[in-house]
Amino acid sequence: MILGMKLLGNTFYSPHVVKLSLLLMKSADQLLGKKYNLTHSQFMILIVLHECGQQSQVELAATLNLTGAAISKVVHTLSIKGFLSRTPDPQNRRKNTLQLTKAGKNVIMGAIDVLKQMEKQLYGQVEQKQLATFVEVCDQLAKLLVKGEKKL
Helix, strand or coil: CCHHHHHCCCCCCCHHHHHHHHHHHHHHHHHHHHHHCCCHHHHHHHHHHHHHCCEEHHHHHHHHCCCHHHHHHHHHHHHHHCCEEEEECCCCCCCEEEEECHHHHHHHHHHHHHHHHHHHHHHCCCCHHHHHHHHHHHHHHHHHHHHHHHHC
16 A cells, blocks of 8 residues: 555655655664764754854754754754754844854764765665666756745
C-alpha cells in the first residue's frame, strides 16, 4: 500500500521521497547523536548559522520553517552546550542575535565531515549515472517548488 494514499485518502505525495528523507534523517540523527550528541534540529540550526552567519531567532525560525517556540527550545539547548551565543538586541530586548561559538564551529565542521562520510559510503553503492540523474531530478523539483511558492 502506498503511504501517501493511506494517510491522505486518495492524495499521492511521493512516498518514495518521504521514505528516503526519513531514512536519511534517521541515519544522520544516529551518527550525529552518537558522535556529537546532536539532534537533527540542533544540526540544522548550527548549519544555517555556519552557512549564513549570525541571525536573529526570528530569521532562523523563518529559514527553517519552525515556530518561535520550537526554535527557542533548541537554541536554549545549544546555548547550554556552548555551541552558540545569544546576544540581546539593544533596541529590542525580546530579539536575540545568534552566532556560533568556537565550540559550535568545531562541532559543525566535525558533523559535516561525518555526514559527508555517510553520503560517500551510501552513494558509493549507486552507479554514478543513476546518482547524477537523481541529483538532476531533485534540483529540477526543488526549482519548481520554489517557483510555485513565489506564485502563492
